[in-house]
Amino acid sequence: GAVVSQHPSWVICKSGTSVKIECRSLDFQATTMFWYRQFPKQSLMLMATSNEGSKATYEQGVEKDKFLINHASLTLSTLTVTSAHPEDSSFYICSAPGTSGRAPNFGPGTRLTVT
Amino acid sequence: EDQVTQSPEALRLQEGESSSLNCSYTVSGLRGLFWYRQDPGKGPEFLFTLYSAGEEKEKERLKATLTKKESFLHITAPKPEDSATYLCAVQGPSGGYQKVTFGIGTKLQVIP
Numbered sequence: 001g002a003v004v005s006q007h008p009s010w011v012i013c014k015s016g017t018s019v020k021i022e023c024r025s026l027d028f029q030a031t032t033m034f035w036y037r038q039f040p041k042q043s044l045m046l047m048a049t050s051n052e053g054s055k056a057t058y059e060q061g062v063e064k065d066k067f068l069i070n071h072a073s074l075t076l077s078t079l080t081v082t083s084a085h086p087e088d089s090s091f092y093i094c095s096a097p098g099t100s101g102r103a104p105n106f107g108p109g110t111r112l113t114v115t
Numbered sequence: 116e117d118q119v120t121q122s123p124e125a126l127r128l129q130e131g132e133s134s135s136l137n138c139s140y141t142v143s144g145l146r147g148l149f150w151y152r153q154d155p156g157k158g159p160e161f162l163f164t165l166y167s168a169g170e171e172k173e174k175e176r177l178k179a180t181l182t183k184k185e186s187f188l189h190i191t192a193p194k195p196e197d198s199a200t201y202l203c204a205v206q207g208p209s210g211g212y213q214k215v216t217f218g219i220g221t222k223l224q225v226i227p
Contacts, residue, residue: 006158034215043119043219044159044202093158103149103204104215106158 002096003027006107013084013114021079021110023050023094029074030096034104035067038091050077050094084114117142117207119218127224128193136188136221138203148186150179151202153220159202162188193225 003026013019023033033050048069049057056069066088068080081088091111095104118141128134140148147166151159163172165181172179176197178189188201200220207214 004158041219044204044217046214046216049214091156095158103147103151103161103164105161106151109156109158111156 002030002105004094004096004105004107006092006094006110008110009108010111011113013112015085015114016083018080018082019084019112021081021092021094021112023077023079023107025075025096028096030077031074032097033071033077034095034097035069035077035079036093036095036106038093038109044093047079050079052077081112084112086114088112089114117205117214117216119203119205119216121201121203121218121221123221124219125222125224127226128190130194130225130227131192133189133191133193135190136201136203136223138186138188138218139184140186140203140205142205142207142216144208146206146208148181149204149206149215150177150186150188151204153200153202155200162201190223193223195225195227198223198225 005024007022031052035047036044038044047062050069050071052071058064071077091109093109095106120139122137150162153159163179168183170181176191180187200222202220204215204217
């Protein structure tokens with residue numbers, strides 16, 4: 001199956017700063033990638049769909065100006081959390097879509113802590 | 116709107132004590148139901164895909180089954196290394212992209 005990597009695996013930043021998380025597809029070309037957020041003891045929540053060569057599609061309630069997504073190439077999507085606040089502290093996970101009903105494959109996740 | 120409900124939220128088993136995890140779902144046109152295992156601080160690891168009622172999949176001590184309204188993940192003679200959170204997810208009609216809806220998961224602890 002598709003192999004997805006993320007970098008960094010964890011990051012601590014100060015409130016008000018911006019943090020960039022990278023998601024790479026290692027063995028395939030991805031025109032679409034998905035970004036999820038997972039709070040403790042909660043389900044994975046889809047934040048946005050990253051589209052290569054076009055704007056990302058955001059889920060309802062997700063601020064597009066705060067969570068900037070760039071899908072610069074067929075192997076790289078980035079999520080930038082701008083002006084981070086403690087409430088943005090979470091586990092961020094990207095995934096590559098499955099095709100024709102096949103299961104998506106997930107990256108290892110990035111733990112963001114905003115102090 | 117697609118919905119996934121998993122039960123129980125937490126399950127503690129003795130090593131060797133078989134049990135089942137439940138995933139109830141509501142989706143308009145199921146394209147696939149997925150089971151994942153998630154260890155603390157890691158991304159979900161794919162286990163099974165089920166497509167239609169009556170389908171079953173097996174892998175080692177795990178067996179997944181599917182009906183029109185729910186799926187079960189049966190764990191036979193579990194070992195401590197099976198301790199993890201098990202996530203169920205469904206994929207409905209794409210509507211332009213392949214959205215997957217997750218349940219909250221069942222946190223399984225297997226005691227030696």
